[in-house]
Amino acid sequence: MEDKTWVGTLGFPTDGLEESVKVAIEGRLREDYDSLAAFPKDKDFDSHYNHYCKEILWPVFHYQIPDHPKSKAFMDHSWKYFETVNRCVADVTIKDYKRGDTVWVHDYHLLLVPKMVREALGPEAKIGFFLHVAFPSSEIFRCLAHRQQLLEGMLGASLIGFQTEEYTRHFLQTCSRLLRVEAKNDGLELDDRFVNVINLPIGINPVQLEKKRKEEKVQEWLDTLKTRYAGKKLFVARDKLDGVRGVRQKMLAFELFLKKHPEWVGKVILIQVALTTTSIVELQSTVIDIVTRINCTHSTLDYQPVVYLHQDISYHQYLALLAIADALIVTSLRDGMNLTSHEFVYCQDEKHAPLILSEFTGSASVFDGAEIPVNPWDHSKCADALYQALTMPEEEKSERWKKLHKIVMHHNAAYWCETFINELHRAWEEQQRRGSTMIPRLSTKALMEAYGKSEKRVFFLDYEGTLASWGSPTSIILTSPQRTLDVLHDLLLDERNVVYVMSSRTPEELERLFHRVPGIGLIAESGCFIRLFQNDRWLRLADNKLPWRQSVKEIMDYYVERTPGTFVEERNCSYIWHYSRAEDQTLAARQAGECCNHVNDSCESYNVHAVPLGGAVLVESMNWTKTTAAQKVMVLEAGQDEPGTDFLMVMGDGRDDEPVFAWANELGRSGAIKNVTTVKVGTKNSQANTTVTGIAGVLTALHKLPATIPDF
Incomplete structure (x- = not known):
């Protein structure tokens, strides 16, 4: 990318700098490095980075709950500094922003920036966010005191990226559980917009790495190491010395390896580079104790089994x-990716040494078994992996390396960057198209003109929230206003009109609601049943046997028992857990998120999903929806010896109407139906191509249509 600007902090104390020096630094950064500097106070930055980021966020994101006083997890004020630094970076970004720019925010240090930028720049801003570390399961993430603010901060982005599918799934489940928003495979459905979510593993820059490899100093060090360790096999490792990199587990596995295979004592050396961090002193002491024990047990005058460097080394x-190296050992207990392993593969184009890699790293999901996978907690199996690496046949080494090298070259940094930017542009364009401010209002004049020219018309009209304000999916009130019935009756007077009302209600309820509109078609329980147009016969589209019913019922009963004032409504093909009258609304809302997560996790194989509604949780099968019912209707209509449908109108207000909009719009784009109008009721984001304001707008538009054709 040629036209880019970096935004960040300087990385050293700046409180003592005079204003003129800061201005000079800003000018130099802008002119020579295409960079903008944020200048938070030194205390703010220190508390943000060393306290909140490193002592709270970092452990939690890597499955370690900070529960001891030394972690500073109990210092609530560190959150204030985290907010302040995020605001400082966001303000610099906002100030320099120009219409059409793309904002790409990186990693857990700036989780709040996407929302801050969104609030300042509005819905048209194109904002991406990528998390470079792991994302934990909801059970771990919910332990954070400011969990809601962190999630909402991320959701300010148009597109959120994670390293692996596992982390993506954890994020979607966490948002569903804690924020009670609908999670889909490709993102999250918020009230005002859709946020896309993808997994895209990052990689290395092979071109840059190759340039470094060719420098003379690298060859000099290579010659030195060959001389120094002639005749020895070398295990190599380079890790930060913190609680998640598994250095202690690695040392214990190596110690066990030497005990199980004494024939390798004197022939193999582990070179461990341990980078200094702000980690707890106890861990450092423990690792040094293990290293000392190994060396004291197995060292001789000319042999030391572990070379332990508690410092960084030069890049050369x-x-x-x-x-x-004869093998690289990575035993991280949790790792977002692990680019050291990628660089190792690239540098092994001659020896083809094997890679021993923890199954808890993101890279393990990318390498697909071409590495030697290990569980760092299983010291015995780790020791066996060390032996396997030393005794592996050359042919097998070569085959494994070829697979690894192909993956490393494909998933490189350029591919990651280009793919993310392209996905961000695509997601943003789709979101803008669906955004309420971009969808035009329904033109009654254009609608009447298309209606008047058509020969056969099909209407799919949602009931709750579209034709009537009463009778919502969670309400016990069943009634249809007279005006709604009159409008439907007028539409049916024209024999060229086929009208279906869609609802989540049961067939029995819909029959009571529309018994005064004879002949109208009905779609009940969100697509499980169809009463054919001008016919009293009901078709059951759903299977008679629903294998998931018992499991779902047990789950919902579990939450009813623990949430006083709630009850489960059982329908033919779905369940609704009502909690709007719960005694404790805060508890009920939290339990609703838990319930959705529980059902979606437990019943995924049945293709069943739980959807949060206002004061309720709906559980239904994804095999039968309003869309599948509408498609069935169109097939039945096409099978009759009549003119083909040349006018299709879909009106709705809910999330379950969105797939019907998408299906109908595609029929229009493909030319299968000449005139297609999809109408969203309200101001929320939608895939519909027009909007109206309120139920009155729906009824007014429908009321005008029969008057379009003169009554002869």
């Missing part, structure tokens, strides 16, 4: 180590 030394 690092590349030389990767090239000379």
Whole structure:
């Protein structure tokens, strides 16, 4: 990307800098490095980075709950500094923003920035966010005191990216559970917009790495290492010395390996580079104790089994180590990706040494078994993996390396960057098209003109919230206003009109609601039943046996028992857990998120999903929907010896109407139906191509249509 600007902090104390110096720094950064500097106060940055990021967010994102006083997890004020630094970076970004720019926010240090930028720039801003570390399950994430603010901060983005499918799934489940929003495979349905979510593993830059490998210093160090460790097999590792990189587990596995295979004592050396961090001192002491114990047990005058460097090494030394290694050992307890393993594969184009990789790293999901996978907690199996790496046949090494190298070259940094930007543009364009401000109002004049020219018309009209304000899916009130009945009756006077009303209500309820409109078609329980147009016969589209019913009922009963004032409504093909009258609304709302998560996790194989509604949770099958029912209707209508449908109108207000809009719009784009009008009631984002305001707008538009054709 040529036209880009970096925004960040300087990385050193700035309180002591005079204003003129800051201005000079800003000018130099802008002119020479295409960069903008944020200048938070030193105390703000220190508390943001060293306290909240490193002592709270980092452990939690890597499945370690900070529960001891030394972690500073109990210092609530650190959240204030986290907010302040995020605001500082957001303000610099907002100030420099120009219409049409793309904002790409990176990693957990700036989780709040997407929302801050969104609030300032509005719905048209194109904002991406990528999380470079792991994202934990909802059970872990919910332990954070400011969990809701963090999630809402991320949801300010148009597109959110994660390293693996697992982390993406955890994020979607966490939002569904804690924020009670509808999670779909490709994102989250918020009230005012849709947020796309993808998984896209990051990679290395092979071109840049190749340039570094060719430098003389790398070859010098390679020659030095070959001389120093001639005749020895080398295990190599480079990790931060913190609680999630598994250095302690690695040392214990190596110690066990030497005990199980004494024939390798004196022949194999582990070189461990341990980068200094702000980690707890106890861990450092424990690792040093294990290293000392191994060396004291197995060292001789000319042999030391562990070379432990509690410091970083130069990049040239690092590349030389990767090239000379007989195996790289990565035993992270949790890792977003692990680009050290990618660099190792690239540098092993001659030796083809194997890669020993923790199954808890993001890279393990990318390498697809071409590595030697290990569970860092299983020291015995880790020791066996070390032996396997040393004794692996050359042919197998070569085959594994070829697979790894192909993956590393494909999932490189350029591919990651280009793909994310392209996905962001695509997601943003779709969101803008669906945004309420971009969807035109329904033109009654254009609608009447298309209606008048058509020979056969089909209407699919949602009931709750579209034709009537009463009778919502969670309400016990069953009634249809007279005006609604009159409008439907007038439409049916024209024999060229086929009218279906769609609802989540049961067939029995819909018959009571529309018994005064004879002949009208009905779609009940969101597509499980159809009463054919001008026919009293009901078709059951859903299977008679629903294998998930018992499981879902047990789950919902579980939550009813624990939430006083709630009850389950059982329908033919669905369940609704009503909690609008719960004694404790806060508890009920939290339990609703838990219930959705529970059902979606437990019944995924049945293709069943739970959807949060206002004061209720609806559980239904995804095999039978309003869309499948509408498609069935169109097939039946096409089978009759009549003119083909040339006018289709779909009106609705809910999330379950969106797939029907998408299906109808596609019929229009493909030319299958000449005139297609999809209408969203309200101001929420939608796939409909027009909107109206309120039920009155729906009834007014429908009322005008019969008057379009002169009554002869």
